[in-house]
Amino acid sequence: MNRRRSAATAIALVCALTVLAAPGQAYADPKPPRSEQILQAVRGEIDALYRKAAAATDAYNLAEERADKQSSEIVKLAREIVEGQKRIDRLKKQVGAEARAQYRTGGLPPEAQMMLSGDPQHFLDGAGRIREGQQAAAGLLGELSRTQADLEAYTKDATAQWQRLESSRKKKEAAKKEIKKQIAAAEKLESTLEKEERARLLTMEQEAQFRAQTAWLDSGVLRGAAGKATKGGAAAVAYATAQIGKPYVWGAEGPGSFDCSGLTSQAWLAGGxxxxxxxxxxxxxxxxxxxxxxxxxxxxxxxxxxxxIGMYVGDGAMVHAPRPGRNVTIAGAGSMPILGVVRPDK
Structure with missing residues (x-):
């Protein structure tokens, strides 16, 4: 049913645009204004395209965040691998020195050593030192073995992180292509409209948001609500509202432009x-x-x-970065369908 409705809408749009654009007809110039029904269909299609771009932007931002984290982890592992290799080299030298010392002092059987020394106490002291040396060598070998195991684990982790990084990069590039595709489609559709029609479209959008906000407030959802901002919340609100007028740019988190979650994440960073x-x-x-x-x-x-996502600023209003082509602005908190509310400093 939804597919048939979408197809019918698309056909109606194509037919209307084709008829209006057809050359050589006396009544085509000046072009007759598009009907409210057609403009509503155009608005719905544009909104859907920007929604798809927003979803792709979220995927892009997540892949970028993960790639940054994985890159940092790889750098950390690389340092640990270098340090581990240096430690192994030092331990090998120490083990070699211990082995040579034992060969020089402990190569003969105990009876021969005692006969050659002619001094039982000297022999016992020497035997004690040999045992200490053997224990030290065993300790060094154990430490060498553990360090080699750690180095293998670091190398394995680094390889896994490289694979995850490549996966994140591929997801990021795919999301980037999807964003550009959806925005280009929306802009192309908007470009078919006359200046007056674009103004009518904006008015229709604002009227729809006003109706949604009014219905939301009339539902009594905020009746009795008097929550006050915490110190961090007030700082976050101050930051977000100070960005009003700056353009939406997908993937941006300031200072000159923002996307929706770039604005909220940076605002709360300012809030501590x-x-x-x-x-x-x-x-x-x-x-x-x-x-x-x-x-x-x-x-x-x-x-x-x-x-x-947007930030609640009180009195039924929120501040947000709407979409490409728009600036950070104040809007009614109920002007769009609400999924839920989250509190960073709960």
């Missing part, structure tokens, strides 16, 4: 808390609170796939 980089990870790993208990600084997660 390091939180996950992506909206999906923020939703997955941060403590959840009821919408009715929201306080400024809490993060509101939107859509079923947690592909968008």
């Amino acid at each position: 808390r390091a939180i996950p980089r992506t909206s999906q990870e923020q939703w997955k790993r941060l403590p959840r609170v009821d919408v009715r208990d929201m306080r400024p600084g809490d993060l509101i997660v939107y859509f079923d796939d947690a592909s968008h």
